[in-house]
Amino acid sequence: SYVLTQPPSVSVAPGQTARITCGGDNIGSKTVHWYQQKPGQAPVLVVYDDSDRPSGIPERFSGSNTGNPAILTISRVEAGDEADYYCQVWDSSSDLYVFGAGTKVTVL
Amino acid sequence: QVQLVQSGGEVKRPGASVKVSCKASGYSFSSYGISWVRQAPGQGLEWMGWISPYNGNTKYPQKLQGRATMTTDTSTTTAYMELRTLRSDDTALYYCVRVVGQGSFDIWGQGTMVTVSS
Numbered sequence: 001s002y003v004l005t006q007p008p009s010v011s012v013a014p015g016q017t018a019r020i021t022c023g024g025d026n027i028g029s030k031t032v033h034w035y036q037q038k039p040g041q042a043p044v045l046v047v048y049d050d051s052d053r054p055s056g057i058p059e060r061f062s063g064s065n066t067g068n069p070a071i072l073t074i075s076r077v078e079a080g081d082e083a084d085y086y087c088q089v090w091d092s093s094s095d096l097y098v099f100g101a102g103t104k105v106t107v108l
Numbered sequence: 109q110v111q112l113v114q115s116g117g118e119v120k121r122p123g124a125s126v127k128v129s130c131k132a133s134g135y136s137f138s139s140y141g142i143s144w145v146r147q148a149p150g151q152g153l154e155w156m157g158w159i160s161p162y163n164g165n166t167k168y169p170q171k172l173q174g175r176a177t178m179t180t181d182t183s184t185t186t187a188y189m190e191l192r193t194l195r196s197d198d199t200a201l202y203y204c205v206r207v208v209g210q211g212s213f214d215i216w217g218q219g220t221m222v223t224v225s226s
Binding site for chain 1: 153213
């Protein structure tokens with residue numbers, strides 16, 4: 001089955017840039033989506049189709065998938081960005097959806 | 109507004125079954141797939157399966173084949189997820205989600221906690 005690999009944790013100072021990676025076999029050929037989950041809350045879609053943002057998501061959140069790995073970038077990080085972030089794809093070969101294990105972003 | 113509202117928490121004995129409901133509103137129910145995602149305490153997200161409310165087609169990961177069944181009722185715009193032969197490791201928060209476009213999950217229910225304990 002298809003596996004997505006994320007770092008367990010990323011730490012970043014306020015105002016700096018956080019980059020969260022999502023690796024997988026030939027991931028550039030897949031469409032990657034990203035979710036933010038704060039404690040006690042349901043996940044929220046923050047980037048879809050590699051690099052698009054749903055309405056209401058700040059421009060500080062951006063995604064790219066030009067190779068391995070795919071990357072979620074959070075610019076000008078704020079304390080409120082502290083959360084778990086998950087990448088997700090649909091694997092066409094197995095016709096299944098797959099999540100990465102998640103990355104905990106800590107704002108120092 | 110577009111929303112998914114789930115049924116309340118459940119406590120079950122090992123070996124029992126649970127059925128969770130997910131009421132959709134604010135959009136054309138038959139036009140989008142519904143998936144179920146669960147999250148064990150302190151763990152990550154696990155995709156459990158998908159159903160098309162349009163034609164009832166389903167797909168499940170191998171791990172849950174034979175134990176999970178997803179259904180929909182288009183007359184009430186409600187999706188259901190039944191999990192049988194419950195085990196302690198099925199204890200988790202269960203979410204229904206709307207599937208759009210190229211497989212992103214844009215709307216999430218509030219979650220239903222299922223606790224399996226003897």
